[in-house]
Amino acid sequence: MRALVLTDQVCYDAARPEPLCDRNEVLVGVSVAGICETDLQLVKGYMGFRGVLGHEFVGIARSGPYEGRRVVGEINCSCWDCETCRRGFPTHCPHRTVLGILNHDGAFADLIAVPQKNLHLVPDELPDDVAVFTEPVAAAYQIPAQLPLARADRVIVLGDGRLGNLCAQVLAGITDHLLVVGKHPEKLALLASQGIDTAMLSDVERSRAADVVVDATGSDSGLPTALELVRPRGTVVLKTTVAGAQTMAWAPVVIDEITVMGSRCGPFDRALSALAGGEIDVSGLISARFELSSGVEALEHARTKGVLKVLLDIAPE
Numbered sequence: 600m601r602a603l604v605l606t607d608q609v610c611y612d613a614a615r616p617e618p619l620c621d622r623n624e625v626l627v628g629v630s631v632a633g634i635c636e637t638d639l640q641l642v643k644g645y646m647g648f649r650g651v652l653g654h655e656f657v658g659i660a661r662s663g664p665y666e667g668r669r670v671v672g673e674i675n676c677s678c679w680d681c682e683t684c685r686r687g688f689p690t691h692c693p694h695r696t697v698l699g700i701l702n703h704d705g706a707f708a709d710l711i712a713v714p715q716k717n718l719h720l721v722p723d724e725l726p727d728d729v730a731v732f733t734e735p736v737a738a739a740y741q742i743p744a745q746l747p748l749a750r751a752d753r754v755i756v757l758g759d760g761r762l763g764n765l766c767a768q769v770l771a772g773i774t775d776h777l778l779v780v781g782k783h784p785e786k787l788a789l790l791a792s793q794g795i796d797t798a799m800l801s802d803v804e805r806s807r808a809a810d811v812v813v814d815a816t817g818s819d820s821g822l823p824t825a826l827e828l829v830r831p832r833g834t835v836v837l838k839t840t841v842a843g844a845q846t847m848a849w850a851p852v853v854i855d856e857i858t859v860m861g862s863r864c865g866p867f868d869r870a871l872s873a874l875a876g877g878e879i880d881v882s883g884l885i886s887a888r889f890e891l892s893s894g895v896e897a898l899e900h901a902r903t904k905g906v907l908k909v910l911l912d913i914a915p916e
């Protein structure tokens with residue numbers, strides 16, 4: 600099969616062996632896949648991953664109870680048997696693999712092996728180009744799943760890129776005081792067109808007034824900036840995974856008693872219902888699409904300034 604493989608660099612492999620399924624897994628024929636910041640970080644060395652990249656996908660199950668039907672898949676492959684899984688935290692299973700991120704081949708390929716338990720059926724009315732956003736939309740819904748938010752809370756999303764946009768759309772439905780702070784006028788304009796308040800980073804007063812600041816910058820400057828905006832006893836939510844180590848002064852976190860909350864994968868059911876119900880609009884987010892065979896170029900393009908989501912067309916229409 601064809602695949603986009605990360606070794607020391609990213610290569611297109613037209614003759615990659617098909618993935619082997621373990622007893623809990625089924626094969627999914629990938630239709631469309633999305634490139635996310637994590638993929639770009641993996642290429643830079645994050646997690647030391649080697650294998651087929653890709654964890655945002657929609658496809659058709661080739662076997663199992665959903666055979667022949669359109670599916671999306673959660674990315675954490677958990678054991679469901681250990682203490683952590685049994686306590687209800689399977690996404691933190693210490694034995695897990697993660698599609699396209701940790702010890703498991705991913706979705707930038709004709710076929711991906713996915714645990715049947717991870718699959719969700721895609722509602723018929725949801726086109727592939729919308730369903731492919733399920734994973735990042737679920738990640739955005741993880742914020743309210745972890746942190747109770749009130750209408751009156753003042754929330755800032757730092758970052759106007761792919762994930763920042765989705766976090767903003769999710770939070771706009773929850774708080775009346777949302778501000779997205781970014782560096783790209785055209786990306787901010789897209790959010791403004793959806794009725795969301797925006798500001799350029801250079802124009803934002805460091806007033807330390809926000810109850811919650813979400814860092815979705817994909818940059819190691821995000822956390823220090825968040826700490827300049829959050830109020831004492833406020834919360835900083837980290838949605839960004841950055842390759843390499845970050846150094847910064849932690850004393851302000853202690854002095855101001857800031858809660859720093861990491862936030863990763865979220866609820867697929869909520870994401871699918873939000874996409875199907877039109878609560879989240881991804882139509883403005885697709886910047887470009889490439890064939891799988893041009894995947895190296897697609898990853899390069901996804902790094903370009905001003906680009907939001909880049910899709911890979913994998914199955915022929």
Ligand SMILES: [Zn+2]
Nearest residue numbers: 635636637655
């Ligand atoms: Zn992702």
Ligand SMILES: [Zn+2]
Nearest residue numbers: 678681684692
């Ligand atoms: Zn487990």
